Amino acid sequence: MDRVKAIIGASISVKQRLLDDPILVTAIRAVADEVVGCYARNGKVLFCGNGGSAADAQHLAAELSGRFYLDRDPLDAEALHVNTSYLTAVANEYGYEQIYSRLVRARGRQGDVLFGLSTSGNSANVVRALEAANQLGMVTVGLTGETGGKVKPVVQYLLNVPSVDTPRIQEAHLLIGHVVCELVEQEKFGRRR
Numbered sequence: 001m002d003r004v005k006a007i008i009g010a011s012i013s014v015k016q017r018l019l020d021d022p023i024l025v026t027a028i029r030a031v032a033d034e035v036v037g038c039y040a041r042n043g044k045v046l047f048c049g050n051g052g053s054a055a056d057a058q059h060l061a062a063e064l065s066g067r068f069y070l071d072r073d074p075l076d077a078e079a080l081h082v083n084t085s086y087l088t089a090v091a092n093e094y095g096y097e098q099i100y101s102r103l104v105r106a107r108g109r110q111g112d113v114l115f116g117l118s119t120s121g122n123s124a125n126v127v128r129a130l131e132a133a134n135q136l137g138m139v140t141v142g143l144t145g146e147t148g149g150k151v152k153p154v155v156q157y158l159l160n161v162p163s164v165d166t167p168r169i170q171e172a173h174l175l176i177g178h179v180v181c182e183l184v185e186q187e188k189f190g191r192r193r
Contacts, residue, residue, distance in 0.1 A: 011171050017162040018172055024159065028176055031157050032183035034139045038113045039188060044076035046108065048100040048129050049117030052170050053143075054081045057117050060177040068181045072189040080104070080129070100129030110137035115177075118142070119169040121149020121160070130154045143176060145169045 018024055035045055045064060047057035057079040064077035080103045081087055090099045104114060114133040116126040121144035130140045131154050142148065142155035146164050161172040 010165065011168055014161060014163045014165070014168045014172055015175060018175075021162065024162075027157055027159055028179055029183070031141050031159065032180045032187070034141075034157070035113055035180060035184045036187045038111055038139065039075055039184070041111050043109065043112045044078070044107070045113045045115070046078055046080055046104065046133075047115045047117065048080040048104075048126055050123050050125070052166075053117035053119060053123075053173070054079065056170060056173050056177065057115065058082065059174065060115070060181065063178070063181040064184065068178075068185045070185055070189050072185065075184070075188075078107075080107075097124040097128055100125050101132040104129045104132040104136070104138075108133055108136045108138050111139070112136075113139040113141065115141045115143060116151060116155070117144075117173055118149065118151055119145045119166045119173075121145060121147060121151040123151075127151055127154060143173045 038045060047061050049057040061077040061079040064075040066074065080100050087099055090102055108114065114130060116130045118126045121142065127150045130142065130151060133140050134154060140155040141157045141159065142151035144151050144160045146160055146162055148158050148160045152158055159176055161169045163169050
């Protein structure tokens with residue numbers, strides 16, 4: 001019982017530090033505004049990550065392309081790992097570090113948004129995707145742990161969760177993603193009914 005409470009308490013503590021950080025709170029709002037602007041220009045939002053971060057990327061893409069709170073038109077959002085034939089072919093032919101950057105070059109356009117999720121901030125395939133997005137004039141957002149890692153210098157917006165504990169970082173990434181989705185939905189389609 002004590003261990004259960006300690007784990008829940010650790011999760012709450014990370015989220016409290018996030019809440020108490022005015023720079024991060026402001027950055028989350030700015031990212032939501034960038035996504036709203038992207039959709040106003042008929043753009044798209046792309047996500048990439050590995051492992052649990054890939055699952056979070058897919059989850060957040062589904063919140064935008066499906067629905068969050070409102071029954072509304074779908075928004076163009078996709079997690080870049082969902083085509084396994086593409087993923088395995090590119091990993092085999094070009095290397096795993098190229099899987100996302102090639103797809104960003106194929107699908108990304110100026111003004112689109114790319115979210116790169118990496119708890120360490122050091123995933124080579126995520127870093128390369130963000131670099132490719134920058135070359136195209138996309139808006140780049142990194143969701144990382146405390147230091148930002150190698151993602152930090154290659155993104156316009158760094159949402160670095162104040163933790164070095166992977167599960168707690170991933171929980172906060174999903175929270176941040178849900179905040180962005182809710183703000184985007186409210187701005188684009190009106191208040192929650």
